[in-house]
Amino acid sequence: MKRILSPPKEYRKTVLSLLLLLLSLNLFGQQKLILHNKFRKKQTKELNLTYAVTVTTTLGKFDYCQLGVLNDTSLTIRSRKWVGQTYSDTTFMIPIHQVIKLEYDKMNRRKLALPATLAGMGGAVGLIALPIEAAKGNRESVASGAIVLGSLEAICLSIMYIGTRKTSYELGHKWILVVESSAISPPVR
Incomplete structure (x- = not known):
């Protein structure tokens, strides 16, 4: 009776090891955007990729968009604009060196x-x-x-x-934007 209700020990070990493997792959596969201060080397800030951001680039200013990381040299920007009676989603890539300023709201909502x-x-x-x-x-x-x-x-x-307060980061003057792909590899600068 006890054998029917509980799975065998080998089955539990296999499921636990698969869950740990998938969790570790998920943790190491995430890319992070990190700001490094030029003057204070130990001061770093990890950017939250789910917040709405105002991005100023050499191409122009993009309000209330979400950042994504595609690779070590470019950012993916996803913006939603109200056009007519619908929202239009646009996603495009910009090289990291073209980003001049990032602005975050202090309160996400x-x-x-x-x-x-x-x-x-x-x-x-x-x-x-x-x-x-x-x-x-x-x-x-x-x-x-x-x-x-x-x-x-x-x-x-x-x-x-x-x-209504915003936090702004002037890239190039005080901050450097770095993409860190995982805990195994060193950050690319």
Whole structure:
């Protein structure tokens, strides 16, 4: 009875070794984009390939596109543009040496800043209504309303500021873009 419910030990070892082999191939097969600082040799940053990026090249500027690595000398850029009533996907390759600047958003999803934006707009409407309330003669409610609405605006504006910040990397001046293909081979510069 016990033999029927559990697989034999050889079967479990084979499945486990196949899973470990496939996992290791997946880990070593991934290519990474790494930025090296020219002045501080130990400072490196690995770029996340799933984030939306603004890429400035010698050919022009490409907004909100995704980077991909094809080989050691070229990048694949995939951009989506709204054309008419549909999205058009374009994918093209650029040599790495033509990339001048990369810009990333600090927050990958700007939708997280939407509630703060809406609350900030409501607070702005409330600040506009304060002089009307003061004209009616409610001084105490105006003072407490100004404190509440001012603190609401400060919190919402700070969240909106964090949500719209970008990190930019000037390639050539301070940073060098390097493709690292796996942990086995050394990075190509």
